[in-house]
Amino acid sequence: xxxxxxxxxxxxAGVVAxxxxxxxxxxxxxxxxxxxxxxxxxxxxxxxxxxxxxxNHEAHxxxxxxxxxxxxGGTPDARFVLVARSADIRLxxxxxxxALTFNGTSPGPELRVRQGDLVEVVLRNEDVGxxxxxxxxxxxxxxxxxxxxxxxxxxxxxxESYTYRFRAEQVGTFWYHTHQVAxxxxxxxxxxxxxxxxxxxxxxxxxxxxAHTYDGIATLNRDEGGxxxxxxxxTRVRLRLxxxxxxxxxxxxxxxxxxxxxxxxxxxxxPGTLENVSLPLAAGGRFDIGFVQPATxxxxxxxxxxxxxxxxxxxxxxxxxxxxxxEFDPLAYGTPAPTPFDARSDFDRRFQLTITRELGxxxxxxxxxxxxxxxxxxDVPMFVVEDGDLVQVTITNETNVVHPMHLHGHxxxxxxxxxxxxxxxxxxTDTLNVDAGDSYVVAFRADNPGIWMDHCxxxxxxxxxxxxxxxxxxxxxxxxxxxxxxxxxx
Ligand code: C2O
Ligand code: CU
Numbered sequence: 429x430x431x432x433x434x435x436x437x438x439x440x441a442g443v444v445a446x447x448x449x450x451x452x453x454x455x456x457x458x459x460x461x462x463x464x465x466x467x468x469x470x471x472x473x474x475x476x477x478x479x480x481x482x483x484n485h486e487a488h489x490x491x492x493x494x495x496x497x498x499x500x501g502g503t504p505d506a507r508f509v510l511v512a513r514s515a516d517i518r519l520x521x522x523x524x525x526x527a528l529t530f531n532g533t534s535p536g537p538e539l540r541v542r543q544g545d546l547v548e549v550v551l552r553n554e555d556v557g558x559x560x561x562x563x564x565x566x567x568x569x570x571x572x573x574x575x576x577x578x579x580x581x582x583x584x585x586x587x588e589s590y591t592y593r594f595r596a597e598q599v600g601t602f603w604y605h606t607h608q609v610a611x612x613x614x615x616x617x618x619x620x621x622x623x624x625x626x627x628x629x630x631x632x633x634x635x636x637x638x639a640h641t642y643d644g645i646a647t648l649n650r651d652e653g654g655x656x657x658x659x660x661x662x663t664r665v666r667l668r669l670x671x672x673x674x675x676x677x678x679x680x681x682x683x684x685x686x687x688x689x690x691x692x693x694x695x696x697x698x699p700g701t702l703e704n705v706s707l708p709l710a711a712g713g714r715f716d717i718g719f720v721q722p723a724t725x726x727x728x729x730x731x732x733x734x735x736x737x738x739x740x741x742x743x744x745x746x747x748x749x750x751x752x753x754x755e756f757d758p759l760a761y762g763t764p765a766p767t768p769f770d771a772r773s774d775f776d777r778r779f780q781l782t783i784t785r786e787l788g789x790x791x792x793x794x795x796x797x798x799x800x801x802x803x804x805x806x807d808v809p810m811f812v813v814e815d816g817d818l819v820q821v822t823i824t825n826e827t828n829v830v831h832p833m834h835l836h837g838h839x840x841x842x843x844x845x846x847x848x849x850x851x852x853x854x855x856x857t858d859t860l861n862v863d864a865g866d867s868y869v870v871a872f873r874a875d876n877p878g879i880w881m882d883h884c885x886x887x888x889x890x891x892x893x894x895x896x897x898x899x900x901x902x903x904x905x906x907x908x909x910x911x912x913x914x915x916x917x918x
Contacts, residue, residue, distance in 0.1 A: 474810055494879055513556065601636070611890065676832070692839070704753045710832035764854070781824070811897070826865070842860070
């Protein structure tokens with residue numbers, strides 16, 4: 429063969445290889461584009477967690493619609509009306525933020541009910557153009573009351589309304605927020621605290637402290653300074669700390685020993701006293717802390733900022749930030765107590781949820797995107813369970829940032845972290861701060877049929893694809909998401 433001929437063959441082969449490569453990339457790009465309208469049921473790789481494939485599961489048709497899985501009827505014990513509208517809100521410094529509000533305020537009205545109450549909330553949308561919804565974060569409501577636009581209902585457009593009804597069976601600190609374009613609307617103010625008190629409330633001061641950043645300004649209860657409160661010495665205080673932001677907050681507490689009474693709305697068993705520890709509060713997570721007010725001042729603040737709430741008998745000035753010598757870790761805090769299942773239980777399904785970043789396309793955009801079990805959304809798994817299953821999930825974070833993972837409709841028991849078994853109080857969570865490099869094993873009972881979101885509560889991450897669903901066999905959704913249809917939960 430002449431040298432020229434060899435050269436020509438090599439060049440042709442090179443062009444063919446390049447065309448083939450471009451075809452592969454082009455197909456990956458084409459396939460990644462998310463349609464204008466689609467059902468979340470049509471996506472996701474069905475993952476049965478090693479359990480049996482439910483009969484007729486693939487069909488999905490003829491199943492029960494999430495829309496009929498509503499809360500109970502009857503006369504409500506507690507009834508609220510929340511009107512979503514844009515409004516200017518004033519921070520403590522007088523600075524005005526153009527916000528999205530419930531009833532003209534942000535945080536929206538603090539809703540307090542008693543355990544066992546039948547709760548009814550009428551949501552009306554006055555003027556939020558892309559629509560709104562309300563998700564009851566941490567409250568394990570029937571799925572039609574879960575408030576996810578495009579999965580459990582349609583977004584409520586201006587002039588429309590939706591009525592939520594559920595029985596408040598848990599006790600504790602929760603919050604509510606829109607789940608339509610949540611990454612923008614929550615940040616702009618569409619959220620509020622939701623507290624379920626025990627039938628016999630404890631005496632003392634009981635206060636919600638919601639951390640939120642408006643237009644880049646950190647606040648506690650809309651106060652840039654954090655606020656001051658007069659509390660008589662000797663008073664029992666319960667502070668319900670809620671992180672409504674997208675990033676973790678490290679809270680500090682000083683002035684007196686304290687206890688972490690509850691995590692994500694569930695009381696802890698035998699919580700010991702703490703001092704000089706910082707509390708890593710997950711985005712979307714809650715810590716209740718308790719202490720007895722001393723004669724001097726007590727301070728709760730964000731690590732490294734001047735935003736701090738001070739409580740004292742005489743409105744005394746703030747003392748300086750405490751030296752946080754250690755970080756609070758629930759894994760070995762408190763003492764064990766019986767749980768309905770544990771690490772030795774016989775699980776019906778075991779799932780793996782591994783978070784990585786992968787090179788590829790997300791809705792036609794090239795880049796290094798969030799991926800679950802190797803796939804970029806919507807090529808993520810859909811965990812399929814049957815009603816009654818005992819389910820184990822291993823959540824592994826192989827990225828270099830924290831992901832606060834939030835499963836709707838269920839509370840999971842933490843069994844271990846990086847192979848170390850949980851050895852203290854039963855630790856039930858709905859928003860688990862999975863740090864870079866960490867791997868948690870959690871378990872839950874699948875006892876709330878529906879189609880449930882399972883996503884990162886850094887809502888920007890969720891909008892960028894860090895989201896998937898837990899689906900019960902035999903349940904389907906008639907709702908659609910997508911740019912044409914207007915439903916956009918993230
Ligand atoms: Cu607080 Cu799916 O969210
Ligand atoms: Cu994340």
